[in-house]
Amino acid sequence: MVTRPISCSAGAAATRRMLLRHSRPINLPKRATASSPMYSPSTGTVRTITSSTSQSNNCVTTQRLRLPIQPSPIARSARTYHSYDHPPPPGPFTPAEASLLSTAYAHVPSHGFTPEALALGARDAGLLYISPSILPDGSFSLIRWHLHVQRTLLKGKLVEILGSGGGERMRVEDKVEALAWARLLGNETAGVVRRWQEALAIMAQPSYIPASLAELASLADEILYLAGDVSVDPSWYTKRASLSAIYAAAELFQTTDQSPGFRETRAFLRRRLDEAAQAGGAVRSVGEWIGFNAGAAVNVLRSKGLRI
């Protein structure tokens, strides 16, 4: 069994400072304005060029970036930091993707997140082995499907997870723990636990890192939202970053956990959440999730416009 030092490292304080420092409004990467006049040497005329925002996850992230860090009392009551006010982003998959990926997903337990699973899924959908080649990211599309499906499943299982009252009498912390645990169990139900290290290797490819981290941030968002965390102060960012990191570490722990019912993973999750609560949000590397340096991860996230 892999054991990892789980005490708060000295770096935690520094990370926290860094996180706080960046919980100010960040100048967003300059986005092309919707249309800008442009001289065309070909026709000798000024034309209007419409820029298309091609990255769908941009839409997801930019929605959350509007808030000043010290909201006035009015703003406080009017807006919150997370999903309450925002309609859910449009599903990130086209119907064609969904039909290919949903059938391929069933082959992940036996074939992993691989072209095999995609081809077998296409066959099940009455399509051809060549059909998955329309997917923009191949096997990574299948990973995104898993992350998306498991994250969105949480909402529908609230009663199951938090009890009939929807966790009315539970502390927010306990609800967070219950939801994170339910999400980890989702990996087992989907049969992907033994396939997850391969998935992490794919996610660590440079072109997939931003999307992977954005999905992790969305999960933390969702859990805090479902747990009813309504704090509107800077600690929300810290919480979200901590939760991302803790979830990532727990998920990595789970891939090698042989204990019945992933008992040890659950204990690990509890310990880490307790520590975080005591330290007021101590953070370990988010990047652990996909096995690379946290600094790089944070930079990538920031470049994507995420405030952490």
Add this chain to the structure above:
Amino acid sequence: MATRTALRRALPSIRSAITHPEQQSRFLRSFSTTAPCPAPNPSSSTPDYAIPDPSRPTHFGFETVTEAEKRERVAGVFTSVAESYDRMNDLMSFGWHRVWKDHFVASLNPGFSPLTSTSDPLGPQHILDIAGGTGDIAFRLLHTAHVLNRNPSVRVTISDINRAMLTVGKQRSTLLPAPQQAALSFVEANAENLSLTRPLHPYPSAAEPTTHDNQGNQEQAFFDPSTATSSIPDSSVDLYTVAFGIRNFSNIPAALREAHRVLKPGGVFACLEFSKANKHPLFNAVYKEWSFRAIPLIGQLVAADRDSYQYLVESIERFPSQAEFRDMIVDAGFVVAGEGYENLTGGVAAIHKGMKPRAE
């Protein structure tokens, strides 16, 4: 060889341009006097492209000509450049076209089948490479399928409207391993109507008529539909590829409908084409400057055929944007994943893909 002669003829002037830089500007100017003239705005009265009509106006670069004329002129362009075409491609794209083509083919992964399924329940894969020209894409597809994916059952049909291009491709294919040669076939067809085709009649051939351009130079007769002997059946193709070809078609919607017709349900339409690098205005400006001035010049030096390359550059400029072209693909009945396209090298080229959905 014509190319080499042209190159040799052009070389002294290149050399003098390099050794006498003060002459260079004059040298360049002398080749760039024909500034592309803007065509009448086509968007004001968008014609209905649904029915092929040889007399309907279309575009030859920035000139407006009828569809029939365009077909003839396009055929002329590719005949005159077929031999030096590969070399030109390198110059036009700074060698990028090889990288793009490799990426295009790798992203399609032709011939892939899961190890766990013993036999291919869906039958051997049939790939149709439209506007396949000298075979660059088809040979790559074959290599990936036969060698990398160890699937020798995959067949590739190279089709083009121009017999000279196909003949060059056929000659090149003799260097391939025998099983790959056996899996290849060459078909003459206009992409806009794939129900009228015939097997390649090599060019030049004494038996076939040739046409003449307005200077009396001999041009190769492009495929004449009245000589058709066969057709590509409905729902018979797994993968339809077209690389650097579609912008030359007079009627793109008709070609897309034909692609949809010949593909099996689940079959994939994949297109690699020059596109719009509009996302990076500076890069775009530099690239446009390069393409409008330098490419025809290089064309003149290498292929001794400035007009042909002027046409190539202008046809790139005319081609719809990434999103517009994606919408045309969807209009033809395909479904897409994600945005439906992928930009290469800042949008100088783009890959579009669509899948023919299962009939409900």
